Amino acid sequence: QVQLVESGGGLVQAGGSLRLSCTASGRTFSFYNKMGWFRQAPGKEREFVSAIRRIGRNSYSADNADSVKGRFAISGDNAKNTVYLQMNSLKPEDTAVYYCAADPDGSNWRRVYDYDYWGQGTQVTVSS
Numbered sequence: 001q002v003q004l005v006e007s008g009g010g011l012v013q014a015g016g017s018l019r020l021s022c023t024a025s026g027r028t029f030s031f032y033n034k035m036g037w038f039r040q041a042p043g044k045e046r047e048f049v050s051a052i053r054r055i056g057r058n059s060y061s062a063d064n065a066d067s068v069k070g071r072f073a074i075s076g077d078n079a080k081n082t083v084y085l086q087m088n089s090l091k092p093e094d095t096a097v098y099y100c101a102a103d104p105d106g107s108n109w110r111r112v113y114d115y116d117y118w119g120q121g122t123q124v125t126v127s128s
Contacts, residue, residue: 002026002117006100009122012090016126020085022100022119029081033106036115037074037085039096039124046099050074050085051109063109068094090126097121 008020024032036051052062052074062074071090076083083100101115108114 002031002102004100004102004117004119006098006119006122009098009124011125011127014090014092014126014128016090017086017088018090018124020087020098020100020122020124021082022084022102023080023082024102025081029076029078031104032102032117033104034109034115035074035076035083035100035102036109038099038101038112039094040099040121041096044096046112048110049098052076052083053106053109055106087124090124092126092128094124095126096124098124 003025004022006022012018034053037049038046039049040046048065049068050064050072052060055061071088073086099121100119102117103115
């Protein structure tokens with residue numbers, strides 16, 4: 001069974017940092033050719049945050065939403081079957097539930113429907 005589990009959310013002051021983790025199980029990590037992070041604030045649509053996708057053997061490409069460029073960074077650890085989202089210089093507008101997503105298709109990474117597998121979400125709250 002494919003399962004994605006997020007962790008690392010919490011309450012942080014503006015300007016602080018958090019590191020989110022998403023660990024995959026049920027498949028070898030190589031099954032996924034892209035993994036992404038999305039977030040959803042109350043009353044808002046779920047929006048793309050960051051994604052990493054395999055473009056060749058041991059070759060990857062990362063993309064970030066404009067709203068988080070320069071502040072967030074996605075990375076992965078194949079040995080741990082885990083993808084991370086390092087979140088720096090957090091702002092109150094970053095407050096949302098953050099979701100990890102994965103898909104065996106490495107193309108198309110900015111839309112919710114581009115991903116077949118989703119985690120349960122982890123709450124990130126940034127206070128001013």
